[in-house]
Amino acid sequence: MIAFEEAPAKLKKVLIVEDNLLFRKVISASLTKAGYQCVLCDSASEALKLLVNEQPDLILSDYDMPEMNGFDFRQAVLQNPDISDIPFVFLTSHTDNSLVLEGLNMNALDYINKETPLPVIISKLKNIINSLENEHIRSIRELRIAAETLNVKSIPTVRPQVAGYSIHFWHKGFRGYPGGDFIDFVQVDDRYCFAFLGDIMGKKWKAWFFTFGFLSYIRAAIRFCVLDNDFALDTIVQKINKLIYLDESLQNILSSLSLLLLDSQTGQIHYTGAGDLPLINYKTETRETKTILSSGLLLGLLEDGFYDKQLIQMSPGDQLAIFTDGMIDIPSDGLKKSDYPFFVTRISPYLGMPDSFELIRANVLESIDDSNQLDDSSIIFIEKL
Amino acid sequence: MILKINEIEKVVQATIMPHEASLANADLFKEEMITLIANGAKLIIVSFENVNYIDSSFLGSLVVALKYAMPRNVDIYLVSLKPDVKNLLTLIRMDKVFKIFKDYEQAMEKIN
Numbered sequence: 001m002i003a004f005e006e007a008p009a010k011l012k013k014v015l016i017v018e019d020n021l022l023f024r025k026v027i028s029a030s031l032t033k034a035g036y037q038c039v040l041c042d043s044a045s046e047a048l049k050l051l052v053n054e055q056p057d058l059i060l061s062d063y064d065m066p067e068m069n070g071f072d073f074r075q076a077v078l079q080n081p082d083i084s085d086i087p088f089v090f091l092t093s094h095t096d097n098s099l100v101l102e103g104l105n106m107n108a109l110d111y112i113n114k115e116t117p118l119p120v121i122i123s124k125l126k127n128i129i130n131s132l133e134n135e136h137i138r139s140i141r142e143l144r145i146a147a148e149t150l151n152v153k154s155i156p157t158v159r160p161q162v163a164g165y166s167i168h169f170w171h172k173g174f175r176g177y178p179g180g181d182f183i184d185f186v187q188v189d190d191r192y193c194f195a196f197l198g199d200i201m202g203k204k205w206k207a208w209f210f211t212f213g214f215l216s217y218i219r220a221a222i223r224f225c226v227l228d229n230d231f232a233l234d235t236i237v238q239k240i241n242k243l244i245y246l247d248e249s250l251q252n253i254l255s256s257l258s259l260l261l262l263d264s265q266t267g268q269i270h271y272t273g274a275g276d277l278p279l280i281n282y283k284t285e286t287r288e289t290k291t292i293l294s295s296g297l298l299l300g301l302l303e304d305g306f307y308d309k310q311l312i313q314m315s316p317g318d319q320l321a322i323f324t325d326g327m328i329d330i331p332s333d334g335l336k337k338s339d340y341p342f343f344v345t346r347i348s349p350y351l352g353m354p355d356s357f358e359l360i361r362a363n364v365l366e367s368i369d370d371s372n373q374l375d376d377s378s379i380i381f382i383e384k385l
Numbered sequence: 386m387i388l389k390i391n392e393i394e395k396v397v398q399a400t401i402m403p404h405e406a407s408l409a410n411a412d413l414f415k416e417e418m419i420t421l422i423a424n425g426a427k428l429i430i431v432s433f434e435n436v437n438y439i440d441s442s443f444l445g446s447l448v449v450a451l452k453y454a455m456p457r458n459v460d461i462y463l464v465s466l467k468p469d470v471k472n473l474l475t476l477i478r479m480d481k482v483f484k485i486f487k488d489y490e491q492a493m494e495k496i497n
Contacts, residue, residue, distance in 0.1 A: 052387055052410055053403050082412060180441070201445030252449045256477065275477045297478055301448060306481070325441055325473070336405055336438035338473045375440055 012129055013037045015056035017047040017073065018091075019065040023114070027060070027091070027121070034122050036129075044073035051083045058129055063092035063099070074106045087132055089125065154182040154211045155378075162193045163264040164385055165314075168357040169197075170365050171378040174326065179376035180207025180255075181324050182215055186222050191265050192231070194222050197380050198257040198276075199324040201298075207376075210253045214299070217243050218257070233259050233272035234309040237296060241274065241307070244300040254298045258322045260382075267384060269312040269320065274299045277325060280344060282351040284317030289348050314384035319351055326377030336374055357381045388417045388431075395427040396496070398489055406436045406443040414443065418450035422459050429454070430492045434465035439473065451482065460484070462492045 014036050018024040021042070028038040039056060041047040045068055047061075059077065063070035070090055078084045090103045093114040103111045109128055112121055155171045173179045180200030187193045200207040200214060221240045225231065237259055244250050258279065261270040271279065273294030282289050296307035312320065328343045329336065350359035360381070368377055387410050391398040399421065403410055421429055431447075433439075451461050464486045466474065474480055486492040 052413070053405055053407075055409055082409065199441060201441040201448075251452070252445075254445055254448050275479075277476055295478065297481060298448065301452070301482060325477075328473075329438075329440065336407075336440075337469045338438065339469065340472065340476055374438075 011035070011037045012057040012133075013039060013054070014125070014129075015039045015041065015047060015050070015054070015059045017041045017044060017059065017061040017065070017070070019043060019062060023062075026118070030118055030122050031125070034126060044068035044070070044076070047073065048076055051077070051080075051086075055083070056086060057132075058125070059086055059088045060091050060125070061088065063090055063094045063103070071102065071106065074103075074108065078107065087128065089128065091121070154208065154215060156184060160185040160187060160193060160195075162187070162262055163190065164267060165193075165262055165264070166357075166383045166385055167195065168361075168381040169379065170361060170381075172326075172365075172368055172373065172376070174373060174376045175370055180211055181326070181376040181378040182211045183378055183380060184215065184219065186219065188226050191263060193262045193264075195260045195262060195322075195380055195382070196257060197322050197324065197378055198255050198274075198299075199326075199376065199378070200253060200255045210250065210255075213247075213250055214244070214253075214255050217247075218259075231261060231270070232309060233261055233270050234296075234307040237272045237274055237299075237307045238305060241297075241299050241301075241305040242303065245303050250300060254300050256324070257299055258294075258380075260320075260322065262382070267314050269314055269382070271310045271312055272296060272307050274305060274307065275301070277323060277328065277340060280321040280323075280347065280351075281312065282319040282356075284315060284352060287352060289344065289351055291344070314382075316384050317352070318384045319356060320382045321347065321379060322382075323379040324375075324377060326373065326375035327379060329374035331372050331374070356383065386417065387413050388421075390421070392426070395425060396493075397421050397426045397429045398432065399429055400432040400434060401436055404435055404437050406433075406439040408440060408442040411440075411442040411446040415446035415449055418446075418461075419453055422450070422454050422457060426459060428460045428462065428496065430462045430464055430486075430489060432465045432489065433463060433467065433470055436470055437467060439470050444474075444477075444479070448479075448482070462486055462495075464488050464492050 014031055016024060016028055016038055019042050024040055028040055031038050041050055044065060061070045061073055088108045090108050090111045095113045100111045159167055169183050183197050185195050200210050217240055221236055225236045256276040257274040258276040259272050274296040275298030278291040278293045281292050294308055297305040328340045329338050346364050347360050350356050353359055387402050389400040389402055454461050462484045465488050
């Protein structure tokens with residue numbers, strides 16, 4: 001028996017494209033044992049179909065296959081920008097030097113001879129996957145440092161202190177990437193504090209880069225309205241919407257937004273939403289949980305977003321949860337789905353307690369991890385003291 | 386190709402083939418929709434009959450297609466949405482921007 005090293009922390013997925021059933025089984029059994037998840041295809045055309053939905057961490061392909069050979073398969077992968085970056089390795093018994101060269105010239109990371117002893121094949125693949133992972137981690141770290149140096153933060157670091165309210169927030173990026181969710185608080189004076197949360201449609205870096213454009217617009221719009229002494233949230237959101245709608249560089253980018261204005265003097269919270277999920281509101285007096293819907297459209301969608309404004313009367317003990325759609329995306333029986341009512345039932349038992357948010361954090365939020373998270377997840381939780 | 390196309394006199398029935406409409410196929414969907422519009426379609430009826438899950442990236446592409454279609458006087462209808470997908474679209478008010486029908490037949494009745 002061969003002893004394999006520890007399995008990697010996150011299960012890496014390897015796509016094996018091989019027409020020989022026996023070899024397919026042998027190689028996938030060894031890789032599975034080494035701690036990898038394998039997806040098997042017996043032809044290149046089947047693999048191309050699968051790659052529409054699947055994003056493996058590595059593609060391992062035979063050369064000699066009926067219909068489409070490994071090189072033609074490689075060309076097809078290279079031509080599709082969505083999958084052309086996936087690391088690619090040939091595993092074949094055709095080891096003619098000119099073939100090897102041709103294979104490597106197609107940007108393949110390696111060209112492994114099938115005659116190589118199995119443990120050596122597995123070690124080679126493992127080294128390739130590990131070195132790619134290390135490079136990936138390094139790149140992310142460098143980008144993070146760059147973003148921090150530029151002082152562009154899409155999530156605040158500390159909770160705001162607002163008289164009469166207790167405010168918590170929580171955020172987890174999709175697979176640890178900084179994504180398209182943003183949260184911010186703008187304290188106007190002793191009486192007023194704005195809180196907002198949004199979700200730029202899209203994931204990972206692409207969404208993250210655009211969050212700063214959006215955040216700047218939103219912060220600027222709020223500041224201008226404060227200068228004008230205009231606290232009507234629907235007009236503020238309409239102004240933001242129009243700016244984004246007319247900005248050509250943001251033409252294909254949309255975002256949801258929940259904008260709230262906390263009034264310490266009256267205990268009221270003003271609210272306008274743009275394509276956001278309904279808020280969850282717990283009322284101490286009736287011990288009831290209800291949802292609050294707004295009518296506005298996603299920012300940047302149409303020139304007029306039909307924004308409304310609502311006034312939420314908060315009595316001591318009343319609670320309000322505002323969150324992005326990553327919270328309601330859950331896997332069920334291996335299939336992904338979005339289930340808003342399910343999220344409401346999950347957090348409802350913890351509402352109306354003295355330490356509701358800590359309970360929600362411990363029982364709901366901390367169970368969100370790479371294995372079940374489908375999108376950036378963010379929540380703001382407000383309680384009237 | 387992630388759309389299966391059936392075109393009759395500039396009315397295009399486009400069925401999304403994958404079960405998951407997500408980041409992995411959102412860009413391809415957007416390109417295929419824009420190509421259909423650029424090729425002269427007057428109405429595109431997008432069927433979600435296979436789709437169990439839609440993420441925000443794909444929703445973004447759907448809306449980009451609509452924004453491309455509107456100034457060109459092209460309509461986009463959505464049909465055969467499964468309950469979870471329909472609920473999500475309604476929750477974020479997409480039902481105000483897209484016309485949604487039960488199935489192709491109902492959508493075709495509307496135009497005839």
